[in-house]
Amino acid sequence: MRSGLAPAHRVRRLPLLLALTLVPLAFLAGCDNINNPPYPSAMRYPLREDPLVLTPPKNTILFPFAEPPGHLEQTVAKIPGIEGGEGKLANPKELKPADRDELRKYLEQTFGSPAEPIVSPEDEAVQKMATDLGLDKATLAAGSKLYRRHCLQCHGLTGDGRGPVGPWLQPHPRDYRQGLFKFISSDPEADTPIGKLEQARKPRRDDLHRTLVVGVDGTSMPSFALLTEEELNNLISYVMHLSLRGEVEYVITNRAITGLDNDVPTEAEGLLQLLIKRWKFSNDNPINPKTSAPPANESQRLESVQRGYDFFTSAKVGNCVSCHFDFGRQAQFRYDAWGSLARPRNLTEPVYRGGRRPIDLFYRVNGGINPCAMPGNKDEAQVWDMVNFVQALPYKEMLPDDVREKVYPKHHGDEKKLAGR
Amino acid sequence: MQKLWAVLFGVVLLGCFVLTAAALTVYKEQWGLPSNIAAEYGEEVDQLFYLILAFTGFFYVLTEVILVYAMFQFARTEPTRRAAYTHGNHKLELAWTIIPAAILLYIAYAQISTWEKIKYQTHFPDPEQVVQVTAHQWEWRMRYSAEQNADTDPWQHAPKKEHEREWAETPEFDDVHLANELHTWNGAKVKILLKTSDVIHSFFLPNLRLKQDALPGKTIPMWFKCNDWNATFDPKTGLTTYRPLKEGERDPRHWEIACAELCGGGHYRMRGRLYVYETKPDYEAWLKYTKEQQSSRRTSPTKPAATE
Numbered sequence: 001m002r003s004g005l006a007p008a009h010r011v012r013r014l015p016l017l018l019a020l021t022l023v024p025l026a027f028l029a030g031c032d033n034i035n036n037p038p039y040p041s042a043m044r045y046p047l048r049e050d051p052l053v054l055t056p057p058k059n060t061i062l063f064p065f066a067e068p069p070g071h072l073e074q075t076v077a078k079i080p081g082i083e084g085g086e087g088k089l090a091n092p093k094e095l096k097p098a099d100r101d102e103l104r105k106y107l108e109q110t111f112g113s114p115a116e117p118i119v120s121p122e123d124e125a126v127q128k129m130a131t132d133l134g135l136d137k138a139t140l141a142a143g144s145k146l147y148r149r150h151c152l153q154c155h156g157l158t159g160d161g162r163g164p165v166g167p168w169l170q171p172h173p174r175d176y177r178q179g180l181f182k183f184i185s186s187d188p189e190a191d192t193p194i195g196k197l198e199q200a201r202k203p204r205r206d207d208l209h210r211t212l213v214v215g216v217d218g219t220s221m222p223s224f225a226l227l228t229e230e231e232l233n234n235l236i237s238y239v240m241h242l243s244l245r246g247e248v249e250y251v252i253t254n255r256a257i258t259g260l261d262n263d264v265p266t267e268a269e270g271l272l273q274l275l276i277k278r279w280k281f282s283n284d285n286p287i288n289p290k291t292s293a294p295p296a297n298e299s300q301r302l303e304s305v306q307r308g309y310d311f312f313t314s315a316k317v318g319n320c321v322s323c324h325f326d327f328g329r330q331a332q333f334r335y336d337a338w339g340s341l342a343r344p345r346n347l348t349e350p351v352y353r354g355g356r357r358p359i360d361l362f363y364r365v366n367g368g369i370n371p372c373a374m375p376g377n378k379d380e381a382q383v384w385d386m387v388n389f390v391q392a393l394p395y396k397e398m399l400p401d402d403v404r405e406k407v408y409p410k411h412h413g414d415e416k417k418l419a420g421r
Numbered sequence: 422m423q424k425l426w427a428v429l430f431g432v433v434l435l436g437c438f439v440l441t442a443a444a445l446t447v448y449k450e451q452w453g454l455p456s457n458i459a460a461e462y463g464e465e466v467d468q469l470f471y472l473i474l475a476f477t478g479f480f481y482v483l484t485e486v487i488l489v490y491a492m493f494q495f496a497r498t499e500p501t502r503r504a505a506y507t508h509g510n511h512k513l514e515l516a517w518t519i520i521p522a523a524i525l526l527y528i529a530y531a532q533i534s535t536w537e538k539i540k541y542q543t544h545f546p547d548p549e550q551v552v553q554v555t556a557h558q559w560e561w562r563m564r565y566s567a568e569q570n571a572d573t574d575p576w577q578h579a580p581k582k583e584h585e586r587e588w589a590e591t592p593e594f595d596d597v598h599l600a601n602e603l604h605t606w607n608g609a610k611v612k613i614l615l616k617t618s619d620v621i622h623s624f625f626l627p628n629l630r631l632k633q634d635a636l637p638g639k640t641i642p643m644w645f646k647c648n649d650w651n652a653t654f655d656p657k658t659g660l661t662t663y664r665p666l667k668e669g670e671r672d673p674r675h676w677e678i679a680c681a682e683l684c685g686g687g688h689y690r691m692r693g694r695l696y697v698y699e700t701k702p703d704y705e706a707w708l709k710y711t712k713e714q715q716s717s718r719r720t721s722p723t724k725p726a727a728t729e
Contacts, residue, residue: 132725153686165686185720206724215560215600222560222687223600226694284723292718298576350592358718395594397579 039114053339057085062332072167076339099256102264111245129280134237143238159242177246180371183354190285202282218351308389337371350394423496431489459629460648465535466630548612556622559687565597573716589614601693606704607650623682652696654707
């Protein structure tokens with residue numbers, strides 16, 4: 001019955017209780033940034049501590065399963081121990097402390113911090129190239145805020161694909177730090193001021209745009225088509241920034257461990273300028289097929305599909321079936337350039353990660369997919385035949401009769417014979 | 422002192438009640454239910470909602486009034502008397518069991534016909550458009566049936582699947598694939614065949630008062646018909662844009678798709694847009710354009726990086 005307190009004490013409780021009710025309202029201040037806050041300004045990109053994958057094990061060493069969820073680090077660590085794989089790792093802990101400090105200093109000077117990212121090569125002409133590519137300060141700052149909100153959870157702070165969710169996804173989110181990408185439409189054979197790009201080609205802005213808008217079908221990468229065009233452009237620039245920073249760190253760390261020719265800042269600067277040029281010239285030189293007319297009628301299409309099938313299965317031309325066992329239905333996992341396990345696509349399913357348009361398939365077959373050791377084919381006519389074949393492959397009725405018999409045999413057990421094993 | 426708290430409590434509750442009432446009446450367009458564009462059963466769903474709100478609202482107000490009264494009346498500042506111990510009142514307990522049970526039975530009866538219209542497959546009208554929606558973490562993938570395009574694909578295609586269920590299970594060459602966008606036209610009877618490729622999601626169209634859980638392993642049909650439109654398609658730019666607002670219209674016409682079943686870390690951003698064109702030819706123009714884009718065999722010119 002008694003309230004338990006003398007009257008004076010009861011009155012003193014009132015202000016405290018009122019304060020407790022009203023203070024949370026103060027948190028509503030700063031509401032404008034509540035949806036899209038930037039990184040804390042004191043935050044810095046950490047130097048990488050995980051091993052660098054220099055050479056993955058040979059892709060002839062096959063595994064029936066991918067690694068279990070969350071086992072990405074173990075999978076990478078296993079690389080040197082795989083017999084006959086000739087895989088090589090480099091350990092960043094072997095960096096001399098002096099080199100490490102120089103590298104950190106250079107990276108911070110040139111690439112800024114997460115809240116204020118920049119790309120600042122010393123040469124003016126190269127700086128202009130970077131600006132043309134969309135790597136100016138304002139775009140990058142906006143891109144960094146968007147990245148923090150939309151991408152960080154999977155792709156990680158430095159773009160290492162090891163955000164909180166990253167290692168649990170199969171396939172893993174892209175690790176930008178080696179400057180390698182799968183779905184590229186730049187021409188490896190184009191003549192640029194730095195020679196032919198070949199395996200050093202980079203994705204065009206258009207490729208990254210398509211990845212964002214369409215998503216990567218069949219993986220956890222969603223479509224971001226609901227963002228505005230400006231937001232997408234900002235994100236693309238920021239991803240390019242992360243890739244540039246990552247690649248400079250990757251290459252210089254490796255060189256510093258094995259032995260540098262010059263000091264760290266000089267080597268890094270030279271590399272940065274080369275990389276910016278590669279991005280720029282890749283962007284300006286897409287694969288442009290000279291012929292792009294579809295087959296004129298049904299009989300021509302069937303002939304094209306037949307030829308495509310022959311190329312696909314022939315050891316001399318594509319030899320596609322050597323990796324895409326049984327047209328992908330029995331493909332096994334092997335290491336890719338990022339040290340994770342991946343397998344060639346099952347092409348009997350109409351799910352294409354790099355895009356489903358005929359031109360996207362053309363890019364894959366003509367340019368190849370460099371980090372996965374998928375070779376390209378320069379003969380355009382052959383490539384279009386293979387594209388027509390791949391497009392028809394999932395739909396039994398669209399294949400010529402004898403191809404259909406071989407791909408979808410009526411008798412179970414013939415599949416093993418076709419896989420060549 | 423205690424009485425002061427009771428009054429404060431009462432005032433806050435009264436404030437909430439007034440705000441809610443205002444939101445549902447005076448400020449209906451900004452704070453009320455999302456705009457209702459569902460033909461056939463849209464009105465009925467909203468009526469049921471308001472019916473249940475009336476019942477529950479009545480009991481809510483009644484209970485809170487009694488509570489505040491009790492807090493006020495029986496707040497004692499001096500300890501004077503023992504509390505009286507009372508136990509049970511048979512008549513009262515009978516009343517407050519039987520009356521709510523009767524109300525619930527009534528609600529169960531009142532909703533039968535609406536439920537039939539929405540959920541019974543035998544009551545579905547013949548669809549004019551069928552879309553196959555696959556939910557996965559964390560987006561919606563839509564697949565539209567499109568005609569063979571004589572300009573870009575002049576060859577003979579495989580015969581169309583006879584039954585839409587078969588089409589839902591196995592895609593066709595001509596299908597148009599999109600993510601997070603549902604396009605239809607005003608007045609079309611649309612049938613959606615809902616699947617999921619991983620966990621349980623729920624396809625929710627708030628403006629159409631339609632929600633259906635997507636269950637792994639099942640293909641679940643649902644149907645709707647819009648009675649308003651919000652989008653136009655420009656064949657020259659290939660862009661779908663919202664139509665301008667009419668005089669006095671406040672609703673921005675952004676109709677949404679949302680996921681209504683917790684499906685993991687990205688559940689909150691599993692959103693999409695519903696675009697309803699004015700007429701069927703508008704929709705067909707969009708479909709044709711999108712199909713052309715997806716059959717492209719050309720490299721588009723390099724776009725300049727927009728740095729403004």
